Amino acid sequence: xxxxxxxxxxxxxxxxxxxxxxxxxxxxxxxxxxxxxxxxxxxxxxxxxxxxxxxxxxxxxxxxxxxxxxxxxxxxxxxxxxxxxxxxxxxxxxxxxxxxxxxxxxxxxxxxxxxxxxxxxxxxxxxxxxxxxxxxxxxxxxxxxxxxxxxxxxxxxxxxxxxxxxxxxxxxxxxxxxxxxxxxxxxxxxxxxxxxxxxxxxxxxxxxxxxxxxxxxxxxxxxxxxxxxxxxxxxxxxxxxxxxxxxxxxxxxxxxxxxxxxxxxxxxxxxxxxxxxxxxxxxxxxxxxxxxxxxxxxxxxxxxxxxxxxxxxxxxxxxxxxxxxxxxxxxxxxxxxxxxxxxxxxxxxxxxxxxxxxxxxxxxxxxxxxxxxxxxxxxxxxxxxxxxxxxxxxxxxxxxxxxxxxxxxxxxxxxxxxxxxxxxxxxxxxxxxxxxxxxxxxxxxxxxxxxxxxxxxxxxxxxxxxxxxxxxxxxx
Amino acid sequence: xxxxxxxxxxxxxxxxxxxxxxxxxxxxxxxxxxxxxxxxxxxxxxxxxxxxxxxxxxxxxxxxxxxxxxxxxxxxxxxxxxxxxxxxxxxxxxxxxxxxxxxxxxxxxxxxxxxxxxxxxxxxxxxxxxxxxxxxxxxxxxxxxxxxxx
Numbered sequence: 001x002x003x004x005x006x007x008x009x010x011x012x013x014x015x016x017x018x019x020x021x022x023x024x025x026x027x028x029x030x031x032x033x034x035x036x037x038x039x040x041x042x043x044x045x046x047x048x049x050x051x052x053x054x055x056x057x058x059x060x061x062x063x064x065x066x067x068x069x070x071x072x073x074x075x076x077x078x079x080x081x082x083x084x085x086x087x088x089x090x091x092x093x094x095x096x097x098x099x100x101x102x103x104x105x106x107x108x109x110x111x112x113x114x115x116x117x118x119x120x121x122x123x124x125x126x127x128x129x130x131x132x133x134x135x136x137x138x139x140x141x142x143x144x145x146x147x148x149x150x151x152x153x154x155x156x157x158x159x160x161x162x163x164x165x166x167x168x169x170x171x172x173x174x175x176x177x178x179x180x181x182x183x184x185x186x187x188x189x190x191x192x193x194x195x196x197x198x199x200x201x202x203x204x205x206x207x208x209x210x211x212x213x214x215x216x217x218x219x220x221x222x223x224x225x226x227x228x229x230x231x232x233x234x235x236x237x238x239x240x241x242x243x244x245x246x247x248x249x250x251x252x253x254x255x256x257x258x259x260x261x262x263x264x265x266x267x268x269x270x271x272x273x274x275x276x277x278x279x280x281x282x283x284x285x286x287x288x289x290x291x292x293x294x295x296x297x298x299x300x301x302x303x304x305x306x307x308x309x310x311x312x313x314x315x316x317x318x319x320x321x322x323x324x325x326x327x328x329x330x331x332x333x334x335x336x337x338x339x340x341x342x343x344x345x346x347x348x349x350x351x352x353x354x355x356x357x358x359x360x361x362x363x364x365x366x367x368x369x370x371x372x373x374x375x376x377x378x379x380x381x382x383x384x385x386x387x388x389x390x391x392x393x394x395x396x397x398x399x400x401x402x403x404x405x406x407x408x409x410x411x412x413x414x415x416x417x418x419x420x421x422x423x424x425x426x427x428x429x430x431x432x433x434x435x436x437x438x439x440x441x442x443x444x445x446x447x448x449x450x451x452x453x454x455x456x457x458x459x460x461x462x463x464x465x466x467x468x469x470x471x472x473x474x475x476x
Numbered sequence: 477x478x479x480x481x482x483x484x485x486x487x488x489x490x491x492x493x494x495x496x497x498x499x500x501x502x503x504x505x506x507x508x509x510x511x512x513x514x515x516x517x518x519x520x521x522x523x524x525x526x527x528x529x530x531x532x533x534x535x536x537x538x539x540x541x542x543x544x545x546x547x548x549x550x551x552x553x554x555x556x557x558x559x560x561x562x563x564x565x566x567x568x569x570x571x572x573x574x575x576x577x578x579x580x581x582x583x584x585x586x587x588x589x590x591x592x593x594x595x596x597x598x599x600x601x602x603x604x605x606x607x608x609x610x611x612x613x614x615x616x617x618x619x620x621x622x623x624x625x626x
Binding site for chain 1: 494496497498499500501524525526543544547548551552555558559562563565588589591594595596597598599601602603604605606608623625626
């Protein structure tokens with residue numbers, strides 16, 4: 001990105017002054033090097049979001065921002081319904097509530113070694129992953145609606161996981177005001193075989209070790225020590241969320257003119273929050289969030305079954321579960337006044353700071369865990385929300401590394417078999433049904449996650465707590 | 477562009493290709509008619525997932541779409557195929573499209589996913605409005621394209 005387009009307001013804060021139809025400024029949080037590598041499309045998309053009705057404060061981009069659809073991936077924007085604010089299906093995206101959850105195991109790397117190969121095989125065979133895979137949980141019409149209304153709370157009620165898990169999931173595992181009736185039969189049909197599946201692409205299940213602890217105050221509260229074994233799960237709302245996104249994108253694109261919304265890009269498809277389309281979307285999107293929460297809960301249950309067979313001494317307690325692609329109603333202070341806003345995070349993580357009432361009481365003294373997924377060959381991070389972040393970007397931070405190379409470039413550069421072999425020599429076991437998929441997801445095809453996380457830390461969006469490195473990865 | 481290919485029924489001119497998107501992939505169909513361009517875009521969609529040459533066009537599936545303009549119709553067509561692939565657990569390698577005043581009627585021929593043979597790299601979540609266009613170029617060829625989310 002051309003630095004001349006931006007005004008630097010701090011080491012990691014870059015502003016775009018309002019011009020044309022922009023209603024608020026744009027703000028990008030990133031190091032100079034990350035900004036230079038960012039696509040010009042991020043600039044265009046940040047400014048486009050700033051033109052939407054009812055946007056408040058600024059259109060934000062996180063340090064991992066890259067070219068998305070309508071919104072940049074890594075985009076954050078909040079809308080005030082009393083100012084004609086909109087909700088945007090493009091601002092949430094197709095994979096509604098895609099997210100990461102991390103589980104402590106109570107084990108160390110030494111405990112893993114005797115059964116490492118067996119564990120990788122068992123996780124690969126028990127947790128459905130990849131194109132064409134089917135889950136083992138099939139829901140009839142009544143149960144589908146109950147799942148869409150209840151989320152992870154529904155799953156726990158059905159025996160998938162523990163009641164105490166719910167405390168450590170955003171929204172306590174159940175997004176309120178979901179309307180299963182606003183979810184089409186097509187979307188429900190698309191989901192009927194997909195509960196408890198990982199999906200494909202950048203989704204994964206990893207067993208990781210804590211290799212470094214940065215924050216001596218937060219780490220013990222999160223229950224993280226160097227050498228600990230962690231399980232991380234990255235997946236979303238599967239076909240149901242994709243179908244909701246597809247259908248409402250069209251409905252909003254077609255209805256925008258009726259609501260006098262001028263879309264600089266049709267992918268920004270939006271409707272007033274206080275409109276029939278807007279309310280229908282919110283009801284369906286919240287059901288999509290519940291689907292993702294239930295899905296990660298069922299996958300967690302399957303992981304616990306595998307560990308119970310091979311490492312029965314494991315405890316597998318939930319550290320936290322974060323969602324990346326959401327629109328949520330939150331209260332934030334605007335010009336000194338607490339205001340109810342609809343906060344869109346597209347490829348961005350909620351990162352509430354210490355003392356926030358939505359952070360679980362046992363973690364509230366330090367803030368919300370922020371789980372940042374890396375690649376199968378590099379690292380993931382646990383961060384913690386900061387007080388400053390609430391004012392910087394509505395309590396938001398980055399969500400991952402972001403690709404630096406297209407899938408085709410990656411295919412030209414690597415062979416899946418070679419990636420698996422090279423990672424095995426480093427002690428990282430890869431299990432995937434598709435070697436082409438492994439090549440496309442090669443670690444070298446991603447940006448340096450450490451640089452992204454350092455930028456989030458320096459910008460005070462979230463503070464580094466621990467670095468996790470993979471020991472095995474199941475890829476779809 | 478990185479990949480391009482030829483439909484089984486067309487001449488030797490490539491009738492589809494991919495174009496780069498930072499996180500995902502662009503699909504582009506090229507043809508002497510709008511219908512052929514839509515068919516090429518569908519083949520490009522399959523090529524995001526697997527090598528179309530590996531997919532046997534044995535089972536037909538029909539779809540119908542309606543939209544207010546050509547661009548939204550292209551997205552609808554690709555999303556209808558995404559839906560059929562997801563719910564039938566199939567992949568498609570041959571397509572026939574008929575356009576009329578109100579929309580599109582299409583047939584896709586394919587087979588059930590065989591993970592070992594197809595090595596499907598990634599599932600497509602949906603076709604997007606990003607880089608979306610349906611138009612004729614200077615040589616009169618129809619181009620139908622958009623980015624798909626994977």
